[in-house]
Amino acid sequence: MLKPSRLLLPLLAAFLAPVALADTRGATDPRIEALLTELGKVRHINEVALSPDGQHLAWVVDTQDKPSIMLADTDGKHAHSIGLASKPGVCSESSLAWAPDSRHLAFLSNCASTRTGMGGNKQPDLYVLDVSSQAKPERLAALDGYANALSWSPDGKTLAFLYVEGATRRASALAAAKPAIGEIGVEGIEVQRIATVPAQGGSLQQITPATSHVYEFAWAPDSARVAYVAAPPPGDNNWWIAQLYVQAAQPNASRTALVDPNTMSGSLHGLQIALPRWSPDGSRIAFIGGLMSDQGFTGGDLYGVSASGGAPVDLTPGIHVTPSWFTWSSPQSLLVDQISNGQAQLAEYSIGPKQAKQQRVLFTAAGYVGDGTAILGLSFSADHRQVAFMQTSFEAAPEVYAGTVGNGMPAAVTAINASFKPSWGKVESVEWDNEGFHVQGWLLYPAHYDPSKRYPMIVNIHGGPSGAEMQLWPSVGYGAIPFSTLGYFVFMPNPRGSYGQGEAFVQANRKDFGYGDLRDTLAGIDAVEKKVPVDDHRLGLTGWSYGGFMSMFVPTQTQRFRAVVAGAGIANWQSYYGQNSIDKWMIPFFGASVYDDPAVYAKSSAINFIKKVKTPTLIVVGERDAECPAPQSFEYWHALRTLGVPTSLVVYPGEGHHFNNPANQRDVLQRALNWFEKYLPPQ
Structure with missing residues (x-):
């Protein structure tokens, strides 16, 4: 705040x-x-990513206080370190993103960097690893700033991410503020935009306007459009008045303001929006809307809006749980990770034009779960039959969990902190x-x-x-x-x-x-x-x-x-x-x-x-x-x-x-x- x-x-x-x-x-x-x-001895698991074909599992774990990437089979077997680190604890690698082909894993690494970035640390660059070969990761783009939220286009031809060019700090109100010097509110403002890089290599392009600070985004199924939540800078201040936009995934493209809670009437008026997700056919966008006090800690009702415009619909009015994360599992169903009585539940919802209704609870976790992309985020295979995440509780230190959806709570597939x-x-x-x-x-x-x-x-x-x-x-x-x-x-x-x-x-x-x-x-x-x-x-x-x-x-x-x-x-x-x-x-x-x-x-x-x-x-x-x-x-x-x-x-x-x-x-x-x-x- x-x-x-x-x-x-x-x-x-x-x-x-x-x-x-x-x-x-x-x-x-x-x-x-x-x-x-x-x-202080506990090793934190920061990210978990399941490949779309469900055959590979990657995670980011702190090793000697530096994040490093591990790759394994889905059951956690044959785990080994990947990336560019010569030995554990000497550099940082993070921000996992699987390509649709399940062969290529994108990530950020500063292990080979000689340039200085935020806070005097080495500047991370964007890399891609072909997990089916013995080749080393290849640098896809040299960066000059803060990058996060890597995401492949559905056709696998483009990699997009949030980018603050020339950043001096992490783009978050939770991060330490800049010294309050100079002309306040005018000088030193840093804007986070969507950047893209061709998967086969090429120049980095920033596709959203410099007049908007982007907080999160999602590719359309056709790989030609993006939906994103954004507000005028400064980004730390204006998330609470952010709008939902749609535009072509090209620089200087015109955009449509799809949802503006500040001016609209109805239950969403004056509230916050998060997690835009396209329906599989690209006709609708679902999102979470609610009274949220911090960007990133998402909770509220599920809403839907036509991708071509119109009034958003509250799909879950009156429910007694709090959806915090979701994904479309079919044109008629959602998988929703929700908070119920202080616990995380994965539930299946049917979704129609005017209503989303819970059908069954697939599992209730003993503690907090997440994949590192969002609060209560989960990583699914493309067919949504397998799931992976990190879990921690008062009784168990963090481990990676993975298993088949619908068979109850998955089992731990690591023993990183079992002692x-x-x-x-x-x-x-x-x-x-x-x-x-x-x-x-x-x-x-x-x-x-x-x-x-x-x-x-x-x-x-x-x-x-x-x-x-x-x-x-x-x-x-x-x-x-x-x-x-x-x-x-x-x-x-x-x-x-x-x-x-x-x-x-x-x-x-x-x-x-x-x-x-x-x-x-x-x-x-x-x-x-x-x-x-x-x-x-x-x-x-x-x-x-x-x-x-x-x-x-x-x-x-x-x-x-x-x-x-x-x-x-x-x-x-x-x-x-x-x-x-x-x-x-x-x-x-x-x-x-x-x-x-x-x-x-x-x-x-x-x-x-x-x-x-x-x-x-x-x-x-x-x-x-x-x-x-x-x-x-x-x-x-x-x-x-x-x-x-x-x-x-x-x-x-x-x-x-x-x-x-x-x-x-x-x-x-x-x-x-x-x-x-x-x-x-x-x-």
């Missing part, structure tokens, strides 16, 4: 951070050190009803749980608010799961505003941040306390992003929590509106700009109720956070310090909304663990 305007922030961060280091890091608990070391076992307690799904809503959350037991004892509990509020807490093996970065290892219950609710109960549930906290979702959370805590021996006088609260906002706001509404860690939070929606540079996300949630309706922003601003806060609070944030700007954390910290509330602020230099520096990832989790041990010690 945001980008800070700051001139003195780096100086302040440098001045204040050393004080915070001395105050909050403290002596390292040996259990924390052991946990962080163990989490890792949880050091935390068991997990249960908890469900309750509140104010007419059905709500779900996850409860993690303390390690070495003894039912005769009473335990403290830490409540973690997820980001978004349009999102969902799903099962994930924790990383070294900030998260709530490790608290269980130290002897806490951990409760992770999915209150109103979350995915998993349908679009009406997602929209239920519009213009109501911190109120209805808090009541849902408190009702969930009551339900947990009836179930397990939680000490209500030892409750902690934490969260990141929207969860960071809640961690700042909730102590102004209740004294039930005794310690807080607020990550990348928002203290004052009114000042935030003027500080950030992606304010377009706010109007769909607040109903108007802060200049037109300041009261709706004021009522959810913690700073307006700050004298009610008594809770010791640790505040952490990235110095260049483009979603939740660091001045918000300064404002909250300054108020608590003035009021004599125990507090500490740590600003991490160079970090954005997601921390990339391993030392900072480790430090922020260690501080949070130490903070709760200090104020909520397990007995």
Whole structure:
């Protein structure tokens, strides 16, 4: 959601951070050190790609902290490294895309590059490997910028991708923002466009106009057209007002604005759109439309629109799940990966002109699944009879799964992280009803749980608010799961505003941040306390992003929590509106700009109720956070310090909304663990 305007922030961060280091890091608990070391050994699986004929399986796995590509049979056998790396961990290779012939695999690699790209790293180039030969990968195009989302045309003659020529950063609001210098909003704007390269080699062409920032795209079945979601630059800000376009896959082609949620009437008005997908005959485009707070974390209803124009149709009004990803499996059917009660489900839908209806659930995953292309994305063979993906849960570290569609949950075909076992307690799904809503959350037991004892509990509020807490093996970065290892219950609710109960549930906290979702959370805590021996006088609260906002706001509404860690939070929606540079996300949630309706922003601003806060609070944030700007954390910290509330602020230099520096990832989790041990010690 945001980008800070700051001139003195780096100086302040440098001045204040050393004080915070001395105050909050403290002596390292040996259990924390052991946990962080163990989490750091897990190898992350970033992408999974099944060949169209279902015979080959490729995946990208971190090897000595560098992404590298593995190729295997569909059952995971005969796995071997491919690409240009002379040895593991010396360079990076990623962004998999199989050609329709199942022989050629495209990817990005910087292993042979001598040119410098983003962040001073080597510039990746575009390569293609013929997996049926012993030849080395061939460089298809030399790049000068950021590339992602490789996609072959259905006829196999062209490779397209999203491209930011001359990029200095990753095209995402989650990435660290540029320094706020120069003429703001004018200088240094980087535009992501669709670029194409002929499969047989040739010059790179950018086919979409420089006046539009493209977020995602899809080839038409005829290989002559593309559909894409785009908005005027700057791209970080304008995804929330993006439109759906169709144009010929040629430079300077005219385009048609097919869907504009900003001007149309009906259920899609003012909402966000994602994942355009052509029907097999090219006559229709389906997409997901909903109230989404972050580009990339997709959720909403399924919509359809004629490829030649017309009004879009909500195909799934009133459903009680949240579709997050889908693909056409035939002209009359879709395969939809959806969130239901905090779990991922692959379901088959029939689709007609006016309605898409769920026919059956093919499997429910134990945890989060994905192929690296999109949230809950899956990789299918061309006939949709086989599927592959990565899965991770609270109980199992990431592995690649693959199998036949319709035979239940596929089995793991790798054992990359099989040796890792949880050091935390068991997990249960908890469900309750509140104010007419059905709500779900996850409860993690303390390690070495003894039912005769009473335990403290830490409540973690997820980001978004349009999102969902799903099962994930924790990383070294900030998260709530490790608290269980130290002897806490951990409760992770999915209150109103979350995915998993349908679009009406997602929209239920519009213009109501911190109120209805808090009541849902408190009702969930009551339900947990009836179930397990939680000490209500030892409750902690934490969260990141929207969860960071809640961690700042909730102590102004209740004294039930005794310690807080607020990550990348928002203290004052009114000042935030003027500080950030992606304010377009706010109007769909607040109903108007802060200049037109300041009261709706004021009522959810913690700073307006700050004298009610008594809770010791640790505040952490990235110095260049483009979603939740660091001045918000300064404002909250300054108020608590003035009021004599125990507090500490740590600003991490160079970090954005997601921390990339391993030392900072480790430090922020260690501080949070130490903070709760200090104020909520397990007995």
